[in-house]
Amino acid sequence: MKEGFRQSMAWLHTWSGLLVGWVLFAVFLTGTAAYLKPEISAWMMPELRTPAPETPAEQAATAQALMDHMTRTAPRSPAWFISLPEAREPWANVFWRDPGAGGRGFRQAVLDPRSGEPVAARGTRGGEFFYRFHFQLHYMNVPVARWIVSFCAMFMLVAIVSGIVTHKRIFADFFTFRPGKGHRSWLDGHAVAAVLALPYHLMITYTGLVTLMFMTMPWGGEAAYRGDRAAFNTEVFGTARPARPAGVPAPLVPVGPLLEQASRHWNGGTAGRIQVQNPGDANSTIQLTRSDSERLSFNPQIMVFSGATGALLSTAGDDSRPAAETRGVMYGLHVGRFGGPLLRALFLLSGLAGTAMVATGCVLWAVKTRQQAAKRGRVGFGVRLVEHLNVAAIAGLPVAMATMFWANRLLPLDLPARDEWEIHGFFIAWGLCLLHPLLRRGRRAWVEQFAAGALLFGLLPLLNALTTTTHLGVTLPAGDWGRAGFDLGLLAIGLALAAIARIVARHRPGAAPRAKPGAGPGSRPGAKPDRASQPARHGEPVAAE
């Protein structure tokens, strides 16, 4: 019975992982990149040079400058949303409602962290694109896309749980790696990537589902609140219903004293966001939300003031109850904005391990299935399809990501909808990677796409030096480690991809005695070994078919 259970879990693990593996790979890799959202945005907006305000007095001055700017440019807007500059994000992002604007009725601007004036930054989504893509894809209806990603995340959770059951020797396999042994090596690599960061994989998948649970699992709320969404939002999120404008003009009070009061209330914490409803009206409110980089829990701490008098109207999030706090902590763990650079680096590495886990899993399936198919002498369409998609997803996505960085530097600054074109560049490159394996089969497709990714990433610091004044030649002598580190990181990614391309190109499936030619990056799908591309090296015999 026990073996039967393990076998059925092995089946479940294989199929739940494979069927959505390519989506999961993209979600994992772009989600990992999203840990560096502020750094990516900073790199993509080289025009931003002003450092963020540091002292409370400077922060208050900045906040007031931003409010003044909004009062001048959007006095009739029903709501402003201002995210204050922080050390990692030394600029202010502002959104405001404008019934005249297209789409969802918002306008947006990037403001200088000192003067509060608009910055002449190039049109770009920056790191926001990877962050958004990892849970709502692109070119798609947002709720539909979030449902798709949630659906795939559920498969991931099932794959992890069934994978743990399947895995008999979880501890022993941790120390097991058998390189050059065909599918055994892929199995070991898959297990190492999975086991190494197993708590992280479980955590990130479950908490990812939790971040979207109000959309995917609303039934408890519907039943308990009888469909009264407003009451639900008020009780669950502690956000009051926005008051109706009184129609009586009243200027906004200075925001500095409110920030000071909030900081006292939060024992020295600082506000990260300001939200203003009905600005310029007697019924206006100013809502301060504590910066989410200061706490593990994502359960927002909020203070709401009257915009006309400055009187404190309400506070929320100070005394979280268990379930709300559990959700807050799960959310906070998922987005990983708390903690110092070391913890974020660990999250980044774990995210890469998760990406590698998905990738090796997909390749493992193709290698094993092709071996079995080769024994029967016929390789079916299913195997070829999986192999093709593996190349396009795993090797193609880095090419697409690098292409977006190139587009950021090369597209003309006055191009209309420039930010959209950077993203079109990402998808055009990815689309080409999807077509490329039709022309170049098997291992060559892997090698060429990894090599392309290596070149694109590795040359980015050079491109940066040719197109901006914040390149390594300047940032290294100046000790600007933030910017220099990003350029060096791009170079490191390029070198890593080059190393992978080299390993794949040199790998001969024949290296493993008795192993049949596989179908992973280390092999080619032809029924016979291609001697031109697999010369016998070091006097080793080429494996017989």
Next chain:
Amino acid sequence: MASAAPSSPRSGTASEADAGAGAAAGRRRRLPRAPRWLGILSRCVAAILGGYALASLAAIAFALWLPAARPEAVMTGMLASFAIHTGAVVWVFAAGNAWRAWIGLLLPGLPLAALLWLTGGFA
């Protein structure tokens, strides 16, 4: 070990391979005489839709019956629902055959739904 890759003699398409994998996983032929792909399809429906329905029922039960403040009860149900869904999926594919898989979902699901309906939970 993810060693259940399909070994179907006719793994032509992905769906055929799907059916073949069932043979690999369950060499002992636990599934009834119905075509193997039908059993797998039935299990997939049970796992995805049936599991979601069971998780939703449990979330509603938590929201209505948990002796806690209303938002707390609602959120507890939501947080737990994904674990319940995962458990349901594991059960569906561990069960001896597709019929048992469905029965295993309906056994807790139907009484729960009936109780919720009787107490006005769906009103």
